Amino acid sequence: MQGQDTGETEIFQVYKPQTQNRGLRYFAADERAFLTPLSHLSIDVEEINSAVVVIRDGTAAAMRYGLTAYDAAYVDLSAREGLTLATLDTSMRQAAEQSRITIFQEP
Numbered sequence: 001m002q003g004q005d006t007g008e009t010e011i012f013q014v015y016k017p018q019t020q021n022r023g024l025r026y027f028a029a030d031e032r033a034f035l036t037p038l039s040h041l042s043i044d045v046e047e048i049n050s051a052v053v054v055i056r057d058g059t060a061a062a063m064r065y066g067l068t069a070y071d072a073a074y075v076d077l078s079a080r081e082g083l084t085l086a087t088l089d090t091s092m093r094q095a096a097e098q099s100r101i102t103i104f105q106e107p
Contacts, residue, residue: 041104066091071095
């Protein structure tokens with residue numbers, strides 16, 4: 001599935017494992033259940049660095065955490081900025097716990 005923006009793609013990735021029995025479709029109730037707790041978070045956009053810096057830092061974080069560069073970027077950002085990490089991914093949760101990063105829990 002290709003989303004219109006990164007947010008839609010991210011939501012799909014969260015629903016993918018749970019929706020396989022429903023033909024990879026997600027429903028409005030699922031979306032609300034996922035997004036409502038997240039709507040209480042304060043979200044800022046980080047300044048964009050050069051491609052070389054992003055690749056170098058991303059590769060280093062991936063190696064440090066034993067994750068893909070994509071997943072490591074979220075863990076690394078949480079560590080650098082002291083942010084809470086919202087993920088259902090077991091490997092990301094383990095990396096966050098090892099780095100003493102707070103993991104988002106539903107209220």
